[in-house]
Amino acid sequence: MEICLVNGQPGHISPDHRALAYGDGLFETILYHSGHLEFLDDHLARLMHGCAALKLHWSVVDQTRLIAQLTELTAGLWEPHVIKIMALRRYPGRGYGFDKLAQSTDLIIQIKPYQKPDWCFALARVCLASTKISVNPSLAGMKHLNRLDSVLARAEYESSQFDEVLLCDTEGFVMEGSMSNLFLRVHGQWMTPDLSQCGVAGIIRKQLLDKFSEIQVAKCHVDSLRDVDAAFVCNSLIGVVPVGRLNQRDLSVAAEINLFRENIGIPC
Missing domain, CATH: 3.30.470.10 (Aminotransferase class 4, branched-chain amino acid transferase, N-terminal domain)
Structure with missing residues (x-):
């Protein structure tokens, strides 16, 4: 319908x-x-x-x-x-x-x-976009209609190459995906980027932060991506999708990802 x-x-x-x-x-x-x-x-x-x-x-x-x-x-x-x-x-x-x-x-x-894209049932291929995200604390967190950052970022790659692209601010801090929030495990610690200056405070992101106090909200510089050993992207349509490849580097699929998914009741 x-x-x-x-x-x-x-x-x-x-x-x-x-x-x-x-x-x-x-x-x-x-x-x-x-x-x-x-x-x-x-x-x-x-x-x-x-x-x-x-x-x-x-x-x-x-x-x-x-x-x-x-x-x-x-x-x-x-x-x-x-x-x-x-x-x-x-x-x-x-x-x-x-x-x-x-x-x-x-x-x-x-x-x-609605039908989830096929990649949501497998592992996401994710890379960095050269497009920078617009920084404005007055608009941070909102899902406003000005989405040109995401439009330009998505245009950098064909969908057959990557499933999602990540946007950084002008200082090199990773903020979010073009259509998703990002969670990373670095040296055993799960974290998600601080969105106090820009980005969309996603619904699934909120659910995870509310239910899992061990997840940290922190700044994530692009240089620290080399220390990431597991990651996932999420939004209210695709749910939680593990990242299998980040910037041409393979990542492991952490067992905690299924725990996160199950505890917030995301439909398959």
């Missing part, structure tokens, strides 16, 4: 919408699997936090209405689907400025069948 609704009705946004002109908005991608919207509370909490940070009009009433819509739209579905939610700032006229009291928020809901 495929659905696309704008404010609850079939339609489209205006060509002069701020979301197109400035990327003024946020999005969430939620996996629907076996009758469940996976990690819905975490997705909605991140959406609420992002709206507050961007000063987008979004209330508890809006959140409640969204939950009711999602429940109705997915009723009767069983096969895996991906639900994409976009909250877009609408404001008349042109220019960057807006009146916080006069703005409104357009809500887009897209639902499409």
